[in-house]
Amino acid sequence: MALTKADRNILRLMQQDATITLSELAEQVGLSPSSAQRRxxxxxxxxxxxxxVSIVDPKKVGGAVSMLVEVELExxxxxxxxxxxxxVAETPEVQEAWGTSGRGxxxxxxxxxxxxxxxxLADRMMExxxxxxxxxxSVVLKTLKRGLVVPVE
Incomplete structure (x- = not known):
């Protein structure tokens, strides 16, 4: 699918706030509400x-420790x-997972x-x-940036 300038603007706005109303989205993108809805x-x-999705502050719901775990398989x-x-897919504590090159x-x-x-959790993982x-x-001591926004330039 080839993305138009309007599509890219819609994606930028939706990544900032997916609760934006259709009217607000259309106005900011410069389209009619029906055209914005179709796109x-x-x-x-x-x-x-x-x-x-809604992004939840983990510290306010009891998830206070972030870990980066590098796994090496046989x-x-x-x-x-x-x-x-x-x-990995079924464990809610696993927030993200990547197949990687390098040591692990x-x-x-x-x-x-x-x-x-x-x-x-680590004991269950090994078992x-x-x-x-x-x-x-590695225990995360400080979060400098957290995000899911994909650049759509």
């Missing part, structure tokens, strides 16, 4: 917009990869209520995934 619907149908057991990937095979962003909570060779954890 927005098309962006959703084409999976350019994957979903609209490479000679590829049949054990799907269970690990399922565990995967990097996970984990949000835990405490170090003890993370310790129990349920026998193909994990090792993992290293």
């Amino acid at each position: 927005l619907q098309k962006l959703r149908e084409d999976k350019v917009i994957l979903r609209d 490479r000679d057991r590829p049949e054990l990869l799907p269970p690990f990937q399922r565990w 095979d995967y990097t996970l962003v984990i949000l835990a209520q405490s170090v003890d909570h993370f310790d129990a 349920l995934n026998p193909n994990i060779r090792k993992f290293t954890t």
Whole structure:
């Protein structure tokens, strides 16, 4: 799908505040409300917009410790990869996960209520995934930037 200037403006505005009214969106983009609605619907149908979510402050709901976990897998057991990937997808504490190059095979962003909570989670991770060779954890001391905004220039 080729994005128009109006599509890009809609994406920029929706990433800033997905609760913007259709009238406000149309006005800021310079379209009629019906045209803005059609474009927005098309962006959703084409999976350019994957979903609209609310961003919650983790400290206000008990998730106060962020960890970066680098996981190294046993490479000679590829049949054990799907269970690990399922565990990642099904574990709510895993906020983000990437297959990576470098020392580890995967990097996970984990949000835990405490170090003890993370310790129990790590024990479950190892118990349920026998193909994990090792993992290293870094505790996030300070968040300088957090965001999900994709540049659409």
